[in-house]
Amino acid sequence: MIEVLSGLPHALLVDSILAMIVGTAAGILVGAIPGLTATLAMALLLPFTYTMSPLVALGMMAGIYNGSMYGGAIPAILMRIPGTPSAVATTFDGYPLAQAGRAKYALHIALVSSTAGSIISALALMIIAPPLVTLALKFGPIEYFWVAIFGLTSVSLLLAGAPAKGLASAMIGVAVGLVGMDMMTGAERLVFGVRHIAGGVDLAVMLTGLFAIPPALAMLASPSAGSSRADLTGAGLKLREAITFARTWFRSGIIGVIIGIMPGAGGNLAGILSYAEEKRAARDPSRFGKGDPRGIAASECANNADNASSLIPTLALGVPGNSVAALMMGAMLIQGLNPGPALFSQHADVVYGFMWQMLLTAFMMLGLGLVGAKLFVNMLRIPAALLAPMILIICSLGTYASTNAMADVWLMLAFGVTGYVLSRSGYPIAPIVLGAILGPMAESSFRQGLLISRGDPLSFVSSPISIILVVAILAILALPLLRRRKPRTPAG
């Protein structure tokens, strides 16, 4: 604990504080613009960090990371377009609340929940990181395989009205995740001679196409189809109301922290899983998707709780769990810092100072978020018919900026067409994303498990963790069947 405290004075240096403020403000701005992500902002910042001191560079990155996660909630609530992939689940209840004239209330829930999530995550990083890392290390490939299957089935079935369509969406996502080179054999799959996708489909491109284009098209349907009907002068969140979300924050915070530690799983998964869990735990789940504030609180708390915790394996083991953690690791390597156990002994001031920066930027986000939210609410005054093409242009610019390839902009359009066509017919979009994230993780874990067990299928149900996960998966799969067995009310 003394080592952790020794980092605080370094984090409170003037240049560190300024870097955190600038980073947090930039993070909220970037997160609020659909198509721009924390990854893009960090990648843009990375070349400039050569001339910065370690804690200035890392402070700015900490601010961007935390800020962008909240920023993503702003268009998710106001326009039903997740500003970042992590804000997907925020759209489910945020947008209906905004449509009901409670945009300010919804934004405040997102802000305080994001702050709560960031605080929980930073504390996990500082205090309970070693035991959590030890626990995660006990997971072998087989356990990771079942975790991926559990995530895929639970979310697909809980989010979809029709189970077959939910699972089909998930399978479409897994198929997208299979595109490119097989990492174990080098064989190309589902490439069909298109060289641009030989390395796989860029997740940001897919997300922008799926989640930005259909809502922008829907805005064209009617000049009032945007969120311009939201009552922006509505009351905000009161302190005593905020406290009622404590249980949601605790639950979602834990999920976010655990997801963050698991390699390959990110804030988007944390948000969706927490949302699903909150819906499952609720006495009245029918309110979810229609403007239930607990849905926003769960999603936003979890996607921020994923932040600092995703850096636990990065800092302690040198294994980045997601793309943002990889960029953080890149920034450290630029500074001559090699993440891993040695970092804690050789550069304790930097590593513990950075942990404090992750905590401090959570509070900065709270202050700056109030101002930032007001600024972005003004976007609603733009007529929907004008806002729609602007969103499409920003998405195109953001997609091009992230890869410098027009082919990715065309790919974004292809995903937009797919999302529009599928969504019209009742196929949920979120499981597609989950499939693309968890599919490759499930496949590689499955094949590693087979190799380790020398092809013994019983090894997949040999450990207690595996058995628990398999039972949970079977229970979730049985849910739709149990629902169908309930007596139906006669049609009126």
Next chain:
Amino acid sequence: MAVTPEKAEGNTVRPLERLAVALLVALVGAVVTWDGTRQDGASAYFPIAVGSAMIVLSVISIIRLGRDTRLTDEAPLVRGFAGLALLAVFIALAGQIGFLTASLAFIPAMAVLGGDRNAVRVVVGTLAFVIMAYVVFHLAFAQPFPAELILGG
């Protein structure tokens, strides 16, 4: 975003469209399965399993299709595809004359498609957006974009 039969408002989705989409998903599943059969060893497991699952799930969706016309809050079919066609033209133009120059035509065209007939608002909005985007992306972010025909860069 999903189809909500209970909603009183929305755009219609006919059974024929839902059938076409289910068949399309099955077709994609068949392609994934076929590609899997071309793979060797463990590389084939997932594509075959995933593709087969897509076919089976599509068959289930077709069996449970129903004959009723459902409602969705997505854009109507014609206007939606018109918007997608305009976006395709915009992307094609952006590669040749730049994103911002292409935006000068794209925003008014989409605004007209969306039913906005206030010419002054559309022109002012378009110019304001293009100038703002130029400042943010070309000057502040200094990102390399395709060369602009009108705005330079």
